[in-house]
Amino acid sequence: MTEENQFSRTELLIGKDNLDRLSRARVAVFGVGGVGGYVVEALARSGVGTLDLIDSDKVASSNLNRQIIATYNTIGQYKVDAARERVLSINPQAVVNAYRTFYLPETAAQFDFASYDYVVDAIDTVTGKLMLAEQAQKSGTPIISSMGAGNKMDASAFEVADIYETSVCPLAKVMRRELKKRGIRKLKVVYSKETPLTPRTEDRICGQAAEKACGQDGEQTEQVCTAGNAANGSAGNVQEAAVGRRRQTPGSMAFVPAVAGLIIAGEVVRDLIGM
Structure with a gap:
């Protein structure tokens, strides 16, 4: 190093050659929420040169408690646009491709996995996660997938x-079963063995809505709660839906998805430079 720059401290650990590898790398991050936002943040600060960001959601006030891209100034913006602006404010030399797209099998063809050096799965639908794993396997592209981070404190x-090799996590259980059916024999994941907590207010809110709308009928109560949670559009709903229970808006803290995202980013960087 002849002079200090924004990646000087990084170069002290990994060397110039590896820093150059990161600058030439292209990583796709599917889902730019609580987990994915921190993945993007850490990859940008690590010097990854090209980031493809895929998410159809807009920043909402309910994101302020845990999503790094969420501020009062970004509420109402598409998450990928807010993330792109943040990345470029960290590293103006980065290339950031933003896709306001909800990733599903119907939209999968928009993305050429062979052009990526790494793929990060930080979305919250089982269908999408399985499709990402399938596309990555077909193209031979490394992928890491985030399991459930909602309703957790540790x-x-x-x-x-x-x-x-996972256990406890309800989402991981579903993924194991479905991946096995598809002949996918391995998938690197970040997961937690912590048993998910039960949201404290969900039953009260659903119960009040159901009582007002249709009395105490169990079947109709279930319908009201499911519809209400679908409207909330919260990350982590897949955990409830996947195991056959009622979908609930999950609770979340600032530090849990952040840690999951930073762990994922660390794995991506180490794999890209071969450490």
């Missing part, structure tokens, strides 16, 4: 493992 409980 940030120290996250681990990196192959999907078939």
Whole structure:
């Protein structure tokens, strides 16, 4: 190093050659919410040269408690646009491709996985997560997938493992079963063995809505609660839907998805430079 720059401290650890590798790397991050936003942040600060950001959501006030891109100034913006602006404010030399797209099998063809050096799955639908794993396998592109981070309080409980070595996490259980059906024999994931907590206010809110709308009928109560939660559009709903229980808006803290995202970013960087 002849002079200090924004990546001087990074170069002290990994060297110039590896820093150059990161600057030439292209990483796609699917889902730019609580977990994905921190992945993007850390990759940008690590010097990854090109980031493809895929998410159809806009920043909402309910995101302020945990999403790094969420501020009062960004409420109403598309998350990928807010994230792109933030990345460029960190590293103006970066290339950021923003896609206001909800990733599903119907939109999968828009993305050429062979052009990526790494893929990050930080979305919250089982269908989408499975499709990402399938596309990555077909193209031979490395991928890491985030399992459930909602309704959890212990940030120290996250681990990196192959999907078939996971336990406790309801989402991981569903993914193991469905990946096995599709002949996918491995998938690197970040998951937590912490048993998800039960949201404190969900039953009260749903119960009040159901009582007002249709009395105490169990079947109709279920319908009201499901519809209400679908309207809320919250990350983590997949955990409830995937295991056959009623969908609930999950609780979330600032530090849990942040830690999951930073762990994922660390794995991506180390894999890209071969450490």
